[in-house]
Amino acid sequence: MLEKGLVEADTLDAIVDLYEHNIGPKNGARVVARAWCNHDYKKRLLSNATAAIAELGYAGSQGEDMVVVENTSEVHNLLVCTLCSCYPWPVLGLPPAWYKAAPYRARAVAEPRAVLAEFGVYISEDVEVRVWDSTAELRYMVLPQRPSGTGELNEEQLAALVSRDSMIGTALVKAG
Amino acid sequence: MDGIHDLGGMHGFGRIDPETDEPRFHAEWERRMFGLMMAAFATGIFNVDEFRHAIECMAPAEYLTTSYYEHWLHSLEQVMLEKGEISRAELELSWSKAAEGLA
Numbered sequence: 159m160l161e162k163g164l165v166e167a168d169t170l171d172a173i174v175d176l177y178e179h180n181i182g183p184k185n186g187a188r189v190v191a192r193a194w195c196n197h198d199y200k201k202r203l204l205s206n207a208t209a210a211i212a213e214l215g216y217a218g219s220q221g222e223d224m225v226v227v228e229n230t231s232e233v234h235n236l237l238v239c240t241l242c243s244c245y246p247w248p249v250l251g252l253p254p255a256w257y258k259a260a261p262y263r264a265r266a267v268a269e270p271r272a273v274l275a276e277f278g279v280y281i282s283e284d285v286e287v288r289v290w291d292s293t294a295e296l297r298y299m300v301l302p303q304r305p306s307g308t309g310e311l312n313e314e315q316l317a318a319l320v321s322r323d324s325m326i327g328t329a330l331v332k333a334g
Numbered sequence: 335m336d337g338i339h340d341l342g343g344m345h346g347f348g349r350i351d352p353e354t355d356e357p358r359f360h361a362e363w364e365r366r367m368f369g370l371m372m373a374a375f376a377t378g379i380f381n382v383d384e385f386r387h388a389i390e391c392m393a394p395a396e397y398l399t400t401s402y403y404e405h406w407l408h409s410l411e412q413v414m415l416e417k418g419e420i421s422r423a424e425l426e427l428s429w430s431k432a433a434e435g436l437a
Contacts, residue, residue, distance in 0.1 A: 159370060164377055164419065170369030177368065178358050219372075240342030242386060243402060252368075254356050258402045261347040268343040276350050291342065294383065 182251035183322035185216045186299055189226075189249060190325065191317035194304045203301065204228060211249060221248035221297055227290060228301040229327070234281045235300045236274065236289045236327035238266035244292035246299050250322060257326065267291060277328040300325050305333040335387075338394035367403045371410060380413040388412040 159165050189211055193200040203210040207224035211217065224246060227235040239245065243258040256262050265273050270287045274280070281287055290298045302324040308316060323329035341347075359365040375382070388409035389397075397405070414420045 159374065159414070159420075162420070162424075164379070165370065165373035169373045169376070170366065173372040174365050174369040178365075219375075238342075241339055242389065252358060254352065255360070255402070256350050256352045259347075259351070260341055260344075260398065261350045263341040264344040264347045265350070266342075268345075273350065277352070294386070 177247075177252055181247060183249070183320075183325065184317070185214070185251075186246070186249035186322070186325045187317040187320035188214055188313075189216070189299075190301055190320045191313045193226075193301055194316055195313045200301075207299070216248040218248050220244070221246050223295045224249075224297050224299065225290075226299050226301050227288070229303045231285070231303070233286050233288055234274075234327065235298075236266060236270050236287060237292070237298045237300060238263060238289060239292040240264070240267055241292075244294075244297060246297035249299055250325060254322070274328065277323065279328060279330060300327045302329075302331045305331050307333040335390050337390050338392075338397045339390045364403045367406050371406050374410060374414075379417055379419055384413050385409050388416075 160167055189203065192214065193203050199210065199213075202213075203226050207226040208217070208222065210226075211221065211224055229235055239257075240263045243253055243263075245253040245257065262273065267289050270289050271281060274287070292298060302320065304316070305319070308319070311319075319331050319333065321329050321331070324331045359368065371385075374380070375385075385406075386409075389405045391412070392400075392405065392408055396408075400408070411420075411425060415422065415425065
């Protein structure tokens with residue numbers, strides 16, 4: 159394709175550089191921290207995620223139609239794409255290999271609690287586990303629960319606590 | 335479409351195996367494949383649904399024994415062939431060049 163002039167080498171390098179250095183889970187972590195600190199922002203995030211995420215400057219390929227699902231003391235959310243490997247790139251970057259591999263895609267919908275346990279996440283039986291399977295267009299992100307003991311932290315310090323996996327649902331956020 | 339890609343609920347794939355400090359790309363060719371696909375999308379020659387459909391049309395045995403970015407390569411080759419942007423002969427020539435590069 160390079161030889162035929164359909165694409166240019168400089169374009170390839172620029173695109174790859176963007177995804178290697180600028181687009182990753184730190185974006186999503188800033189969204190989460192903002193939602194924890196700002197109640198109005200959180201309401202906007204849960205009602206129109208694409209627009210609320212764009213407020214922080216994150217938009218683009220694989221994030222055109224976002225839905226954010228909130229973890230609470232009653233509900234734990236888990237994301238998967240059983241059909242391929244759909245993933246919200248603008249907020250989480252490119253997906254890890256395990257997310258794209260057959261075991262996770264096959265099992266997340268059938269035995270989510272067992273899958274979570276493999277990640278060291280044990281969800282109490284009285285907490286509902288909801289699994290969100292991406293469609294061709296929709297991309298989900300989990301809004302994890304803010305850990306207790308973080309009342310003194312500012313938005314930036316909170317963002318530093320938020321891991322990629324906590325926004326997929328395969329981890330919880332821990333204080334410090 | 336009912337195909338091998340519809341993995342939800344299937345048994346027998348074993349444990350999930352997260353890597354520690356996973357790199358963004360596992361090899362230079364993966365990095366190149368990613369850039370090539372994004373640039374190819376930008377040309378407007380094909381869309382994401384055509385890209386995905388070409389992966390779903392892979393033979394089941396091939397689908398299960400190839401990696402994520404190999405699926406991408408398969409799809410890119412197929413859609414470019416179907417759209418007439420490359421010919422079978424050009425594709426074969428590039429395969430033989432790649433094989434020479436490995437030799």
